[in-house]
């Protein structure tokens with residue numbers, strides 16, 4: 001913690017106060033984003049905003065995440081509309097501490113998940129068009145600024161095994177091809193940077209290791225993560 005305090009005190013100040021920053025962690029399903037947030041959640045002057053996945057599993061009693069996996073053609077638009085809303089709520093949530101750390105973003109929802117559903121024919125063109133117009137309008141209006149993306153890079157095989165092990169019931173039918181496609185979309189966006197705008201700097205971490213080793217990787221990169229956001 002004292003290291004973090006020292007790092008934080010080196011961050012730029014405006015009128016005697018630290019400027020505020022937002023860091024977002026991205027990566028395939030089961031790449032370890034929650035563990036990343038968990039690791040940094042007690043860091044001095046950092047606040048963590050968890051992904052609203054539990055909201056998606058209980059919308060006024062209905063589980064639209066499960067419905068999307070069961071019947072994507074019927075339920076993708078419903079889920080993605082709600083994902084877009086809940087992500088926006090997290091982006092605009094006022095922040096007390098200097099650094100806001102969030103899991104996923106409105107960007108990966110659109111550039112990876114919506115893109116995949118549309119490309120694979122599960123989301124019709126018109127539904128895609130409506131969501132895209134909403135997305136563009138939201139960004140014009142709210143900006144949703146990020147200062148750093150930490151990309152947890154994994155192989156599809158590794159995350160496939162983790163999904164099998166963690167047994168989240170909605171996810172048990174996910175085929176490896178789905179993870180491969182999502183992986184490619186993350187890579188196109190964040191590594192090759194050729195398909196969609198990248199909203200900020202990107203720090204890529206190899207996240208194919210077990211949790212104990214990942215904690216070392218996180219610690220080694222602590223300074224980069226906190227300082228690169230500033």
Ligand code: DGT
Nearest residue numbers: 028029030031032033034035053083104109113171
């Ligand atoms: P972690 O901590 O890296 O293991 O993260 P996860 O796997 O808990 O979180 P995430 O966001 O990769 O995925 C949670 C579940 O929600 C997973 O079944 C994929 C799904 N999901 C997340 N965002 C979207 C989205 O925008 N659209 C669709 N269709 N599914 C999504």
